[in-house]
Amino acid sequence: MNDIPAFPLTSDFVNPKSAGMTLRDYFAAKAMQGMLSANGDANGFLEYEEKTVAKNAYKLADAMLKAREA
Numbered sequence: 001m002n003d004i005p006a007f008p009l010t011s012d013f014v015n016p017k018s019a020g021m022t023l024r025d026y027f028a029a030k031a032m033q034g035m036l037s038a039n040g041d042a043n044g045f046l047e048y049e050e051k052t053v054a055k056n057a058y059k060l061a062d063a064m065l066k067a068r069e070a
Helices: 023-038 050-069
Strands: none
Touching (some): 023 050
16 A cells, blocks of 8 residues: 555556556655755744654555545
């Protein structure tokens, strides 16, 4: 389920392994974008632990994928 393409192509000539980012990666990128944009101070500066942000983004992505199955 984690390897569903985010932007599937319908051509028979496309190799699924090189078809671009997965839906999980797309969801994680969107989640991370939201987390980072919401955490800036008045001057736009951010303080965050990169590894934590990335892990949390994928946790949210996994939750979104799971919600799609329900």
